[in-house]
Amino acid sequence: MSYRTTLAEVLTRAVAPCAELTGAEGRFPRGAVTAFGATGLLGLTVATEFGGAGLGLPEAAEVVARTACVCPATATVLQAHYTAVAVIESYGSAWVRGEIAAGRHLSSLALAEDGTGGYGEEAQLLTSRCTAVRSGGVVALRARKRQVVAAGEADSYLWSSRPLGARDGLSLWGVPAHAPDLFVPARPDAVGRSGSATSTVLADPVLVPADAMLGEDGGGLDIVLRTVLPWLLELRAAAGAEGPRLVAADVVRRPVESLAPS
Template sequence: MSYRSVLAHILSSTIEPSAEQTSARERFPRASVVALGEAGLLGLTVSAHLGGGGRGLPEAAEVVTEVARICPATGAVLRSHYAAVALIEAYGGPWVRRRVADGGHLSTLALTDAGADGEPGSDGPHPASFASGTGDVAALHARKHNVVGAGEADSYVWSAPPVDGGDRPDLWLVPADAPGLFVPARPNGTGPRGSGASTVCADPVLVPASARLGRDGDRRDVLGTVLAWLAELPAARPAVPAPVRAKALA
């Protein structure tokens, strides 16, 4: 069965019936994410030899477009996931790539620092992010703003100033259960209602040095990869009511 056929089934059976409640109650679309994972769509862009769909950016953009048209929250979650997986696929280890391919791992992006004057909904000014390293452990200090799926994802692709003082940020794969990670109880971001967009705090988060995505000298390529995917993956738009969609297709 093609990924388009699988997607059409999930849209009608799971995503569309729950879209209104996802928005009205600001409830993270967990059932939709699970269905997408079980159907292989979370792993759509992972290499086929690891069990993924072996597809690329055009197919991912198509899936995000169709999902966001019906449920903006699920579309936003999927957009951030696919952009994060582009880096995991390029620079991550085979274990996490297989987990994504199996549908059991949702990732997201934590790239935007809260400003020195605080972000909307914050409790005051906070320092800029920084990173420090000791041996095989890195300590990441930051408040990341508007992280989609905060507290719901299994990992975060996390930007931080380089430990060695370079001019390009490092990107790290931070597990959701990493020591020092904190997510507020109530989402406070500006993403689509139900997308779980919120601040994620690291005070600090401790990760192994091996969690950095890419090698020395790769910073431009690593950052360029995620920016290229974000530029092509459509942002979520307001949902179109079912009667209007039916009329447009008539």
């Protein structure tokens, strides 16, 4: 069965029946996400060797676009998930990739923070105030991440911080949602698509294993530029979201120094 046929069935059976309540009452579309997982659509872009469909950004964009026509909140969740998975596919563990392919793991993005920014929302992903301090095999991450989709609902977050030892750049982490001292306020932020559980996530600090780093220390900026932004902006466009102030090509071309806050 093709992913298109599977998607049509999921949209009819699981997404459409709860879409109105999701939008009107702000309920997270847990049933829809579960159905996407059970049918393999959460693992659409995971390599086949780990049980995924092995597809890419064009197919993910099609899934998001068709889902957005039925339930915009579910499409927003998928945007964040597929973008995070694009990074996990390159740098994450085999176990997490297998869990995503099996439909048991939803991921999201925890990259934006208060007080960071530049030319627009997307430029805020290029810098971080989050501190990272290592003690043995454990790293303490301290930050206030904002506009996190599926906050308190996802199983992990793609998280950015200042480097541990590198002089500049970012470091990226896979932070488990069950990690101690990770806090999501009960009242979501007044931002984001209704039902998408968009909120602030607080770490004061959150402790993660040192091997939770995705990529090299300080190498996260290049990952954000080359992977996160192209995927995120393409998927947002597919969902019909309001056009961003920066397009992916502009972000990649413009020198990083010009995007950093003054």
